[in-house]
Amino acid sequence: MEKKITVLPGDGIGPEVIASAVKVLQVIGKRFNHTFHLGYGAIGGAAIDQFNNPLPDETIAMCAESDAILLGAVGGPKWDNNPTDLRPEKGLLKIRKHFDLFANLRPVKAFPSLLASSPLKREVAENVDLMIVRELTGGIYFGEPRKKTATGAVDTCVYSREEIERIIDNAFELARLRSGKLCSVDKANVLDTSRLWREIVEEKKKLYPDVQVEHNLVDSVAMKLITNPGHYDVVVTENMFGDILSDEASVITGSLGVLPSASIRGDSFGLYEPVHGSAPELAGLGVANPAATILSVAMMLQYSFGLIEEAAEIERAVSAVFDDGYFTADLAQDGTRVLSTDEWTDKVINEIDTSFVSESIMISYI
Ligand code: IPM
């Protein structure tokens, strides 16, 4: 298979975790005979510095020519006082909107060897395997009017029926492929957008009689994700609730540093990025955890290219390195070896390469 990927390293630890993920992608390409053509573009603070624009037209054009986008992270204190349109985050919001990537999938799955790093008791955190489906191109992130003056500020939460319908369909379909359980999260006791959301879920559920649906209020989900995260499978929610709940859910598994994401729109095109941010305080130290970005590559292989076996191989390799007791600093536990970003990445790569060698030896014996 031949695919074109636009790589957008971004800011902070973005370039470091992207370098790791690209290495893993190349090893997978070699092992499974795929050619991945990579083009690098600018986004976020790096793009502001170079082009005075967090999402330059050149970057958009490159992405439009590609089969998928792999993104690091954006943001940092250097640009914190910039006007809204010249903030790194604006680049991320614009690229999601420009390519209509309305469905953000954020899987949260416990790796058994990371459970000691979870703030929750082992018996609460183990067996967690949920998927947050976050609406990504609507709601309060994009609604108008929005403005700030010296005397006040306004943001607006807007959702059209169509925007809600498509994300709900997406979540039902995903629930069908998983355990058949869907939890829709809203704030229908207060917000009209939530009342419309709930109404649409009720309508849609007739089309998916095999899926068991429940409605939960967002404040209650925030609590239950800590007390009983194993209850959830597919969780669908609007943009801002999804942003908050996905950070909360991510630490259940031990570290935000291991959570990947896919932003998709119904065809095979997608944007893949770690859930974590640019962690500017860690930038350049070689200590960042590249697992989330490496696992985002696995999601890209699976969702955009349909390469299920290759995606599973990345997940297996990451899991095996954790099982061998190798961690980056964010996951350090007593008695484990703390590796740098590059050293940890090399372990993953060796894992993928070595199994290739041993497999071919097995075949020649048979
Ligand atoms: C995320 C991030 C972004 C968001 C920011 C950086 C704009 O927190 O991807 O979760 O809020 O969507």
Ligand code: MN
């Ligand atoms: Mn977030």
